[in-house]
Amino acid sequence: KRQPGIAVIDFRRPDAPHFGRVVRTLPLAAEDSPPAGQLLEAIRDVTSETAAPLHWYTAYAEATEVARSEGRMLLLYFHDPSRAECYRCFEERTLADASIASRLQDFILARLPVDACIRLGGEQTRLLAHRAFGEMQRQPGIAIVDYAHRDAKFHGQVVSTFPFLKGRTYSLGEMAVILDLPPGTLTQRTIIYAVRTHPERPASASGRLDLHLVGAAENHSRHQADIQLQGHHNWENRFHQLNSTLPSGLMASEVCAESWPGEGLLQAAIECVRCWRLSSGHWSKVQAPQPVYGYDMKRGGNGIWYATGIFGNFGF
Structure with a gap:
């Protein structure tokens, strides 16, 4: 009018x-x-939307078989029946949120008690006690297994572990990040999660994930873990090698960090991002939008995690 x-x-x-x-x-x-x-x-x-009802399997073996046969990601929600009230808000406000529920439709879903068991070698084994779920720290929370990327080295592996540390569940924003992580290994996806959920919302992990840079970040993280020493070791040679793989006009740069000894993967990833925030040189790279990027982290025999981020940018 x-x-x-x-x-x-x-x-x-x-x-x-x-x-x-x-x-x-x-x-x-x-x-x-x-x-x-x-x-x-x-x-x-x-x-507001009315989300389509979600189907949650209650048997791990059945959910795994469906995810494997359909080539889809398997999301496991481990809950503690004795503390149902503690997680009611997470289930009713986060998992049931229309935007989250819509994204969950892409996954095969299983809701399992923390004492859920599988039969291995003729014996009943508690799932959360299996080393594949070691970074769940035997806590309730969210885990994801990748059955979607059949040709990837992480196919059939646990690629996300997000325990409810100290009873803390995940917000809508954090859950949205979890569901939108790029394909990758457990360590790669966890450090990317830590970057994307930092309170200042750094933009380096919002560009295109570059497989060459991911591989380089993995190799350098492993090298630091092997020698138990953080640093840009042999950077001059690696710098030229990396530049040869980047699109024309882009130049490689790198950030490194280490955790406190004895931290779990998620805590260590958050700590490494916190360390980058304390260094203006590192943070300028982590915070800035990067056309291409790769992140990874590895744990040394000393219990310290070593993280690496490598970027291709226009020389800033």
């Missing part, structure tokens, strides 16, 4: 009949400012 006001246009789903159309209007008198409550309600009306 050619009056001041607010209009909401829906661009969420290209296949929806109302895509690109105005789905809600809130006319205002020229001298009015939007009533906060009315505005919030208008936005909530059009952004």
